[in-house]
Amino acid sequence: MSAARMLLVEDDAALGELLTYHFEREDFEVRHTADGEEALLMAREAAPDIVLLDWMIEGLSGIEVCRRLRRMPETANVPIIMLTARGEEEDRVRGLETGADDYVTKPFSPRELVARVGAVLRRVRPGLAGETLSYADVEMDTVGHKVRRGGEVLPLGPTEFRLLKHFLEHPGWVFSRERLLDAVWGHDADIEARTVDVHIRRLRKAINRDGRPDIIRTVRSAGYSLDSGA
Structure with a gap:
């Protein structure tokens, strides 16, 4: 697998150094700048595979950098993840409407961010992301159709496999039963939302064997999320 090229735009020097360390450890080629104008120049010189952009x-604001990256032919289709301390839904929506593919609210764990970046790359650059999905101690071989936790192969039915795959592609995201039905069963499936609960129980039983921590979080009145609680 070739190294993915990342453009990191972050003016907090300590955070920039920390993220550079974590992503280089995952074999990313990281170019870091604290300046929005310089980020645009760097993107023109060598188009990145993914952009991590602080709001x-x-x-030049992060939102304006995002807007300009979307207008440049070199980066029109490059995935952009916004890093923001703003938790308000209106700000998140504004970022997504400007062209961001995802957002991560500070404070966040570098491990979660690495997982989110991997998930975005798998959706838009599958050749860069390889064929293994992972989160915490769970690994999924999407080609060999095997799931391991702590190295032990887990017996999953096809629906539980698709359900876990969807969670692994979107770590930390909260999905309602209706959205999971669309994503895993398809828009035309004539299935009740309660069916999701049944398969979540089966998935939990399979991946939480031998007293392992539950990484599927139930979010009251909202749905389910892949969340280790770390």
């Missing part, structure tokens, strides 16, 4: 950088 609150000095000078």
